[in-house]
Amino acid sequence: MSRPAVIEKLEKDQLKKDITPISIGDTIRIHTRIVEGEKERIQVFTGTLIARKGAGLSETITLHRVAYGEGMERVFLLQSPRITKIEVVKQGRVRRAKLYYLRGSSGKASKVKGRLGSKPIKATGSESQNDATEADEGSNS
Numbered sequence: 001m002s003r004p005a006v007i008e009k010l011e012k013d014q015l016k017k018d019i020t021p022i023s024i025g026d027t028i029r030i031h032t033r034i035v036e037g038e039k040e041r042i043q044v045f046t047g048t049l050i051a052r053k054g055a056g057l058s059e060t061i062t063l064h065r066v067a068y069g070e071g072m073e074r075v076f077l078l079q080s081p082r083i084t085k086i087e088v089v090k091q092g093r094v095r096r097a098k099l100y101y102l103r104g105s106s107g108k109a110s111k112v113k114g115r116l117g118s119k120p121i122k123a124t125g126s127e128s129q130n131d132a133t134e135a136d137e138g139s140n141s
Contacts, residue, residue, distance in 0.1 A: 024096070
C-alpha cells in the first residue's frame with residue numbers, strides 16, 4: 001500500500017458522517033464550541049459562504065459577513081470537533097466558485113440571489129441529486 005493510500009484510509013475513519021451539504025453562496029450559521037478555562041459555551045457565526053478549499057480532513061470554508069459597517073471573514077475547518085452544528089439559513093444562486101468580490105462591496109451590492117423553488121436540503125443530499133440527474137438524462141433522450 002502506498003503512503004497516500006494509507007493516509008487516506010486513516011483519514012476516512014476520522015471524517016464526520018453528519019455534515020450538512022452546503023454550497024458556495026449559501027448563508028449559513030455555524031455553532032462553534034469555545035472553551036475558556038473550565039467553562040464552555042457555544043458561539044454562533046452567521047455569514048455567506050465565499051470559498052471552500054481542500055478535501056478530507058483538511059477541508060476549510062470561509063464565511064464573510066458585514067457587521068457594524070466592517071467586513072469580516074472567518075475560516076473554519078469543516079471536520080473540526082469544535083464545530084457542533086451547521087445550519088443553512090438561505091440558499092444562494094451563484095455562478096462562481098469563489099466569491100471574493102463580496103469583500104469590497106456593501107449594502108445591496110453584496111447581496112447574493114436566492115435559489116427559487118429550492119427544496120430544503122436533506123442530510124443525504126448526494127443520493128437525491130444523483131437520482132434527479134439520472135431522471136433528467138432519461139427525459140432528454
